Amino acid sequence: MSAGARLSLNTATVRERWNLAQAIDGCARHGVRGIAPWRDKLAELGVTEAARRIRANGLTVTGLCRGGMFPAADAAGRRAAIEDNLRAIDDAAALDAQCLVLVAGGLPPHSRDLAGARGMVADGIAAILGHARAAKVPLAIEPLHPMYAADRACVNTMAQALDLCDLLDPAGRHGELPRQSPDGVPWQPAAALGVALDVYHTWWDPNLQRDVERAGASRLLAFHICDWRVPTRDLLLDRGMMGDGVIDLRLIRSWVESGGYRGLHEVEIFSAADWWQRDPDEVLDIMQQRHERCC
């Protein structure tokens, strides 16, 4: 198996220098077998053309980034968010994506009502779940680090995301949507609603191992990797390459695999001062070396 055979490239990792067509070509050139596009890059290339190129290169789409962002100040805003999510589901279906990643959204403007925002997230997911199920696109709630609770996502732990799964898709532990592992090994069907586990957001969580187990194979829909730098110089744009930080990636990978996850490992690095400045071909080389050495 080549170094890239377990890897997927989240396009955020190279977003300053590559458009989606370049990222697809780059993955193919480097033997990286998966890709996770962001919707801005997807819109530039067009969904049909993107799907054609991705298929032509035999890439797995480990997720479409992103839906969610449900809380809004008024009903019209919440409705607009739901409409946008329905379109995202259609795009994810066209790409044959393994999931649509949902970033919950934070507090509406001028609001301090965190419980209210969390209720809006539940309502928003409830409103799109039927469409996702019909389109055979699993929805992956991605808990974001608590430092983003106000402005990006008010779902901040695996436990919280799994409580939403239990509430909105109680039968989901058994899975219902067919899926294929990248290496052909039979894999439990995906739940219609599950979680995307990103080590950056969750590595600190004292209950992480317990909650990975709780998620189980059907609800573990994506596994995102990078590293937590010490010091972290910026709340948003200072993620590290695997091995540059303090996350015990091998340990978390072992939990995820014990939980039954057989998918690719998606590398998502927001790094304004470092990795975004580099030649993406170099980034893909290093990403593969580091994955072998540190994960």
Add this chain to the structure above:
Amino acid sequence: MSAGARLSLNTATVRERWNLAQAIDGCARHGVRGIAPWRDKLAELGVTEAARRIRANGLTVTGLCRGGMFPAADAAGRRAAIEDNLRAIDDAAALDAQCLVLVAGGLPPHSRDLAGARGMVADGIAAILGHARAAKVPLAIEPLHPMYAADRACVNTMAQALDLCDLLDPAGRHGELPRQSPDGVPWQPAAALGVALDVYHTWWDPNLQRDVERAGASRLLAFHICDWRVPTRDLLLDRGMMGDGVIDLRLIRSWVESGGYRGLHEVEIFSAADWWQRDPDEVLDIMQQRHERCC
């Protein structure tokens, strides 16, 4: 009751412009009834002189900041941390402090062993608890925001802190150390080991209300307030004054008071670009206005 009658000043809030003697005088001048010194400021003035001035002005010491920082790369380092904590307990006793605040400490250098660091914290607290109990100084574990898990504190939620209390001081729910509320209202004795609840670190936690209730009156040893700015421009030094951010301070205060807390509200603001630049007399005025309006 004056605006400052429920307030305590954590000296970090004015640390760039006032030494401890000035902070004591400032509290007295503004009618702020409590103070929480940091040990660097305390060392400058000397413990005996500090205790004399604090008593002369009738101030309550809501906590001494800080002990903790237990994890270390080797046994000598861990032993040194414990020795330092024993000295801190003596200082807290000399000041008649309502608690010694414990900030757990993060990962030792070059370590990714978060569970190991957490074990060192438990061992460290176990090693000092007897001395604290004998000195009648309650130890207040302060869970820090998960963004500090690597470099400052690997105890990151109230639940985690309370699990440590249950483990190391199982009888603590009933309290054993006498204490007096600032307004003379009878108040449940303090546990030897409890928690310091800082809204900045915990406001995002979906289990906060549950865990405040779990702590109860005997284990709620301190209540720290400030606000979470959006955007937050720096991981460490960009806290907001109450009312400048998104924390529902009234709500959290209601939980804390329902839980039986009768102590002062300690204002702790690390703010390099804003509040540290201002005249501390102005800061104390605004802090009292904001406390009345927003908390």
